[in-house]
Amino acid sequence: MPGPDGPADEQVVLRLDEVQAGYGKAALVLRGFSVEVRRGEIVCLVGPNGAGKSTVLKVASGLLGVRSGTVWLNGADVTGAKPQDLLRRGLSHVLQGHSVFREMTVEENVMLGGYTVDDRATVMDRVEFVKSVFPVVAERWGTTAGLLSGGQQKQVEFARALMVRPDVVLLDEPSMGLDPKRTAGMFEQVSRLREAGVAVLLVEQNARRALEMSDIGCVLDLGRVFVRGPAAELLADPQLGDLYLGGRPGGDGAAAS
Numbered sequence: 001m002p003g004p005d006g007p008a009d010e011q012v013v014l015r016l017d018e019v020q021a022g023y024g025k026a027a028l029v030l031r032g033f034s035v036e037v038r039r040g041e042i043v044c045l046v047g048p049n050g051a052g053k054s055t056v057l058k059v060a061s062g063l064l065g066v067r068s069g070t071v072w073l074n075g076a077d078v079t080g081a082k083p084q085d086l087l088r089r090g091l092s093h094v095l096q097g098h099s100v101f102r103e104m105t106v107e108e109n110v111m112l113g114g115y116t117v118d119d120r121a122t123v124m125d126r127v128e129f130v131k132s133v134f135p136v137v138a139e140r141w142g143t144t145a146g147l148l149s150g151g152q153q154k155q156v157e158f159a160r161a162l163m164v165r166p167d168v169v170l171l172d173e174p175s176m177g178l179d180p181k182r183t184a185g186m187f188e189q190v191s192r193l194r195e196a197g198v199a200v201l202l203v204e205q206n207a208r209r210a211l212e213m214s215d216i217g218c219v220l221d222l223g224r225v226f227v228r229g230p231a232a233e234l235l236a237d238p239q240l241g242d243l244y245l246g247g248r249p250g251g252d253g254a255a256a257s
């Protein structure tokens with residue numbers, strides 16, 4: 001457990017400890033939820049609709065406060081910090097269903113991500129970085145973003161999130177609205193984030209596919225962690241497959257009768 005100075009382990013980028021959170025007077029959504037994301041690691045959060053996956057990401061990025069529990073970022077207690085403070089401290093959140101500003105160019109969209117950076121040289125340096133990670137951003141730099149395909153727009157959105165050179169990125173359903181080919185491309189982009197040393201907390205409807213590329217899997221149900229472990233172990237668990245991953249691999253998805 002972390003002491004008063006935060007998690008001792010420097011490899012831990014983001015950590016939620018026994019978080020309780022909810023909306024207004026309604027019942028709590030998270031009832032003692034904990035998760036840890038380490039440097040260069042992809043942690044995949046799985047669970048049924050309404051389980052609280054997006055709520056976890058909102059708590060982590062400061063969009064939603066906690067009733068109790070602690071949020072740690074790079075070893076500092078950031079519980080109650082505002083989203084823009086967390087952005088400056090290295091956390092970037094790509095929201096569910098959110099997308100680019102369609103009437104603005106790719107350049108303008110990406111540059112929005114750099115608004116917290118004062119130094120021009122650093123901004124240009126990061127532009128080169130995101131162009132190298134996302135080729136479409138380089139190729140369509142001057143294009144109006146609304147003219148790009150859905151998958152290309154996703155890349156622009158990712159690029160914007162990377163302009164702050166985050167230590168950790170929160171991705172909420174990045175494959176939403178993408179066809180299978182574009183979904184595969186999106187997963188490839190997420191892998192590249194890991195290669196670039198960025199930690200990723202990923203929420204995905206394509207649970208099985210997402211776990212295949214993740215290091216750690218975490219199943220959330222009824223506001224708590226149902227099970228957590230190496231992603232490969234979760235994938236191999238037949239009971240989890242039936243309950244949370246849309247059936248067993250190669251099966252028809254139906255529970256045994």
Ligand SMILES: Nc1ncnc2c1ncn2[C@@H]1O[C@H](COP(=O)(O)OP(=O)(O)OP(=O)(O)O)[C@@H](O)[C@H]1O
Binds near residue numbers: 023048050053096
């Ligand atoms: N802004 C809000 N105000 C009130 N209740 C909310 C709000 N957002 C979410 N909830 C409630 O919190 C619970 C968890 O929602 P959340 O969006 O975290 O689920 P989720 O696991 O991301 O689901 P999905 O897979 O459908 O995206 C749900 O019962 C939902 O109705």
Ligand SMILES: [Mg+2]
Binds near residue numbers: 053054055096172
């Ligand atoms: Mg959600």
